[in-house]
Amino acid sequence: MKSNVKILDKLYAAKGISNTIVLFLSLILALIVGGVFFLANGYSPIDAYAAIFIGAFGSFPAFIMTLTQATPLIFSGLAFAVAIRGGMLNVGTEGQLFIGAFAAAIVGAYIKGCPAYIHIPLVLLAAAIAGGLWAALVGFLKVRFGSNEVITTIMLNFVAINLTGYLVNYPLKNPEGMMAQTKPIFDSAKLPRFFSQYQLSAAILLAALTIAVIAFIFYKTPLGYEIEVTGKNKRAAETAGIKIDRVVIITMFISGAIAGLGGAGQVMGINHSFIDGFSPGYGFEGVAVSALVANNPVLTFFSGILFGAIKAGAITVNRIAHIPMDFVFVIQALVVIFVASPKLVGSILNIFKKKGDK
Amino acid sequence: MNAVEMHGISKEFPGVKALDNVDFSINKGEIHALLGENGAGKSTLMKVLYGMHQPNMGTISIKGKDVRINSPIEAIKLGIGMVHQHFMLVPVLTIAENIVAGAEPKNGLFFDLHKAISEVDKLAKDVGFTIDPRKKVEELSVGERQRIEILKALYRGVEILILDEPTAVLTPLEVKELFTTLRQLKQKGMSIILITHKLHEIMEVSDKVTVLRDGKTIGTVLPKDTSANELANMMVGREVKMGVKCRSTNVGDKLFEVQNLCLKNGDRFCLKDINLYLRKGEILGIAGVEGNGQTELIEVLTGLRKPDKMCLKIGEHEISNNAGADEFIKSGIGHIPEDRGERGLVLDMSIKNNCILGYHRINRFIKKGIFLNNVIGKYARHLIKTFKIKAVNEEIHVGTLSGGNQQKVIIGRIFAQNPEVVIAAQPTRGVDVGAIEYIHHKMIEFRDEGKAILLISADLDEIKSLSDRIVILYKGCVVAQGVTDDFTDTDLGILMTGGKISNEER
Numbered sequence: 001m002k003s004n005v006k007i008l009d010k011l012y013a014a015k016g017i018s019n020t021i022v023l024f025l026s027l028i029l030a031l032i033v034g035g036v037f038f039l040a041n042g043y044s045p046i047d048a049y050a051a052i053f054i055g056a057f058g059s060f061p062a063f064i065m066t067l068t069q070a071t072p073l074i075f076s077g078l079a080f081a082v083a084i085r086g087g088m089l090n091v092g093t094e095g096q097l098f099i100g101a102f103a104a105a106i107v108g109a110y111i112k113g114c115p116a117y118i119h120i121p122l123v124l125l126a127a128a129i130a131g132g133l134w135a136a137l138v139g140f141l142k143v144r145f146g147s148n149e150v151i152t153t154i155m156l157n158f159v160a161i162n163l164t165g166y167l168v169n170y171p172l173k174n175p176e177g178m179m180a181q182t183k184p185i186f187d188s189a190k191l192p193r194f195f196s197q198y199q200l201s202a203a204i205l206l207a208a209l210t211i212a213v214i215a216f217i218f219y220k221t222p223l224g225y226e227i228e229v230t231g232k233n234k235r236a237a238e239t240a241g242i243k244i245d246r247v248v249i250i251t252m253f254i255s256g257a258i259a260g261l262g263g264a265g266q267v268m269g270i271n272h273s274f275i276d277g278f279s280p281g282y283g284f285e286g287v288a289v290s291a292l293v294a295n296n297p298v299l300t301f302f303s304g305i306l307f308g309a310i311k312a313g314a315i316t317v318n319r320i321a322h323i324p325m326d327f328v329f330v331i332q333a334l335v336v337i338f339v340a341s342p343k344l345v346g347s348i349l350n351i352f353k354k355k356g357d358k
Numbered sequence: 359m360n361a362v363e364m365h366g367i368s369k370e371f372p373g374v375k376a377l378d379n380v381d382f383s384i385n386k387g388e389i390h391a392l393l394g395e396n397g398a399g400k401s402t403l404m405k406v407l408y409g410m411h412q413p414n415m416g417t418i419s420i421k422g423k424d425v426r427i428n429s430p431i432e433a434i435k436l437g438i439g440m441v442h443q444h445f446m447l448v449p450v451l452t453i454a455e456n457i458v459a460g461a462e463p464k465n466g467l468f469f470d471l472h473k474a475i476s477e478v479d480k481l482a483k484d485v486g487f488t489i490d491p492r493k494k495v496e497e498l499s500v501g502e503r504q505r506i507e508i509l510k511a512l513y514r515g516v517e518i519l520i521l522d523e524p525t526a527v528l529t530p531l532e533v534k535e536l537f538t539t540l541r542q543l544k545q546k547g548m549s550i551i552l553i554t555h556k557l558h559e560i561m562e563v564s565d566k567v568t569v570l571r572d573g574k575t576i577g578t579v580l581p582k583d584t585s586a587n588e589l590a591n592m593m594v595g596r597e598v599k600m601g602v603k604c605r606s607t608n609v610g611d612k613l614f615e616v617q618n619l620c621l622k623n624g625d626r627f628c629l630k631d632i633n634l635y636l637r638k639g640e641i642l643g644i645a646g647v648e649g650n651g652q653t654e655l656i657e658v659l660t661g662l663r664k665p666d667k668m669c670l671k672i673g674e675h676e677i678s679n680n681a682g683a684d685e686f687i688k689s690g691i692g693h694i695p696e697d698r699g700e701r702g703l704v705l706d707m708s709i710k711n712n713c714i715l716g717y718h719r720i721n722r723f724i725k726k727g728i729f730l731n732n733v734i735g736k737y738a739r740h741l742i743k744t745f746k747i748k749a750v751n752e753e754i755h756v757g758t759l760s761g762g763n764q765q766k767v768i769i770g771r772i773f774a775q776n777p778e779v780v781i782a783a784q785p786t787r788g789v790d791v792g793a794i795e796y797i798h799h800k801m802i803e804f805r806d807e808g809k810a811i812l813l814i815s816a817d818l819d820e821i822k823s824l825s826d827r828i829v830i831l832y833k834g835c836v837v838a839q840g841v842t843d844d845f846t847d848t849d850l851g852i853l854m855t856g857g858k859i860s861n862e863e864r
């Protein structure tokens with residue numbers, strides 16, 4: 001799996017076309033193919049894209065909606081990008097997000113009487129540690145028993161979702177009310193919202209801050225350096241005296257902690273409790289968010305917003321253009337397919353180039 | 359009519375003119391050597407011919423027909439095959455699978471493994487290789503892997519075969535075998551382009567030599583009309599002294615001592631009761647046919663592998679058997695790994711970041727836990743300058759450097775850190791004669807500062823010219839050791855292959 005990533009890089013390099021151009025063309029191509037899809041089903045692609053755009057950026061509430069949807073995606077995209085840099089495919093961001101959210105809900109609802117400036121950091125810390133440890137377990141299993149992280153993370157996703165599901169349905173269910181959710185968190189644990197009538201909370205600032213911290217670690221510190229070297233060439237890392245086992249576990253911890261923070265953001269900013277199955281796949285979509293920007297941690301902020309926009313637009317598409325929301329997810333998938341396969345785009349470009357030559 | 363004619367080829371990379379109006383041609387049934395300093399553009403020229411790079415200018419014709427080669431696939435269709443400086447095999451697949459990959463025999467829709475095996479078997483017999491097509495590539499030695507690469511090209515029916523530094527990683531015996539094969543292929547009418555830095559090989563096997571310097575053709579000559587020294591002159595542009603002997607004049611106390619080193623792999627001893635020592639101001643060479651425990655010895659002495667038994671001392675300080683590679687580095691043991699792409703460098707990372715690899719936690723580069731970017735950049739530029747690394751700047755990926763320049767990054771990185779002892783494995787592998795002279799000079803200078811070097815090299819001439827003393831390794835045991843000049847070539851030959859000579863105790 002790691003070699004896949006390497007191959008991607010090589011292809012980018014080999015084609016001699018700059019990453020940004022490939023990226024941009026991939027997006028356009030995805031939209032064109034998506035348009036064909038709309039047409040084939042009797043919808044006007046122009047109307048559809050217009051509706052998505054209006055739904056995402058067309059008005060102030062729309063833009064706020066985009067940012068709200070983007071927030072958890074940025075976290076999980078960043079989480080995935082961090083793991084990739086250390087040479088690991090963390091497909092377990094969904095599970096780590098659940099665990100983080102659950103820890104946040106518990107610490108938010110059961111620790112009483114501390115002021116917000118203590119309570120909020122405490123809740124965040126709990127979520128980060130919980131998500132981090134959940135992921136570090138994967139790293140441990142990998143270095144100790146050589147288990148493939150893709151398989152263990154997927155399995156742990158099921159465990160996390162079902163474990164929290166059980167807890168919130170039985171022992172920790174809020175006795176007041178029908179829904180399977182935990183007791184509401186105290187006000188002191190809630191992240192402030194920008195506007196009272198919208199859900200957008202300070203979680204998006206936390207996401208930006210997390211990105212800054214990660215960028216700092218990656219580009220300025222020996223730990224970040226060791227993560228990069230380990231991810232790119234394990235044997236060279238070992239030769240350089242880097243304790244690769246430790247690095248693998250730490251990388252997974254950081255990745256899981258970020259995913260956990262994403263879960264906490266939803267609990268502290270939006271739902272104010274842990275709701276059974278609250279995530280429609282925010283964690284999983286992190287893979288796409290990260291892939292879109294070739295796993296560049298800083299750029300996940302923007303690809304997160306793009307995916308948030310598509311999600312926000314989906315609702316409007318349904319309302320204005322009467323196109324089923326599922327189509328929007330087709331577009332989303334197309335974007336990932338085209339972006340994640342530069343070879344495909346490269347060969348399409350080559351066809352044009354050859355035609356041009358003749 | 360020539361098999362290949364390349365005319366006026368120019369190729370620019372961002373910031374480098376790798377090829378500048380180069381002409382090159384080869385006949386049918388000819389072995390044509392390509393010679394030049396590291397970074398002269400040999401690999402680039404051949405990658406142009408193989409369709410991996412598109413030239414900015416120039417024409418190529420194959421058997422008199424003008425062509426444009428857009429990809430290796432097109433090159434293969436035109437009968438051109440290439441074996442790269444770095445092998446491109448899939449280790450977990452079998453020999454047969456590797457050879458046919460991309461041109462698999464099919465049984466209906468499906469891959470026909472039996473046919474693949476029998477075809478590969480026949481092909482191997484035709485060129486006189488003995489291989490078992492069912493074996494996995496990961497089990498093979500470097501020399502065997504290379505044959506697989508050659509077979510892979512032959513399987514596709516190529517008539518023009520490019521070999522990029524094939525002998526760099528081979529033992530002398532394997533080189534002999536390779537040359538026999540090449541002569542055989544030549545008899546069958548193949549055109550072979552051979553890149554090598556070893557002048558005696560060129561004199562031995564090639565029909566013609568073309569010399570490149572700084573991306574320009576210097577000229578094409580016949581080996582019989584020239585000499586190794588003259589070739590060196592042509593490629594470097596100045597007089598080169600090769601294989602100078604320079605024995606240490608000032609040997610001090612013991613600096614590094616290994617006692618009773620044993621290493622087992624399962625029940626089998628890889629290394630058995632090794633005792634050796636290095637004194638201040640000396641170079642100790644390990645002579646031996648590759649595969650007699652050298653790799654394991656290097657790994658143990660650099661902390662990459664835990665021995666079953668050993669007592670290791672550097673100065674008065676004893677290094678525990680559980681110490682990791684980081685502790686070895688900290689104790690002042692520098693390591694030049696035998697395979698630069700595998701252990702020595704992170705190819706898709708900048709030169710700058712590769713310059714601090716292994717030393718990335720030392721105080722000089724860090725303040726309050728944060729990298730001192732300016733200091734590191736300056737340090738990298740200093741290495742590039744001192745060690746004459748041919749690079750546009752320190753920010754480019756080390757993988758875009760030519761092979762020899764990659765090696766210089768490692769050499770520079772180690773010697774600049776001023777270790778006490780250097781474990782130097784194949785330090786001049788793939789390096790041009792000018793740079794070899796320079797690296798050897800560096801090693802001797804280092805030795806004369808009262809430091810010590812353990813030199814492991816497949817090149818016996820290198821061992822003989824640099825080492826003050828020699829240890830001979832055979833099947834994981836030290837079979838003899840002593841002062842270099844006390845061994846004759848015949849002695850060494852006998853000892854390295856497990857024979858005995860009468861007065862072993864010296």
Ligand SMILES: Nc1ncnc2c1ncn2[C@@H]1O[C@H](COP(=O)(O)OP(=O)(O)OP(=O)(O)O)[C@@H](O)[C@H]1O
Nearest residue numbers: 371376396397398399400401402758759760761762
């Ligand atoms: N992909 C690339 N991108 C940028 N520069 C490159 C690339 N490939 C080669 N170069 C540069 O082109 C020049 C010629 O390199 P080339 O690999 O052809 O040298 P070479 O003659 O094969 O040397 P060596 O003997 O060390 O293998 C070098 O300066 C190298 O840094």
Ligand SMILES: [Mg+2]
Nearest residue numbers: 401443760761
């Ligand atoms: Mg080369």
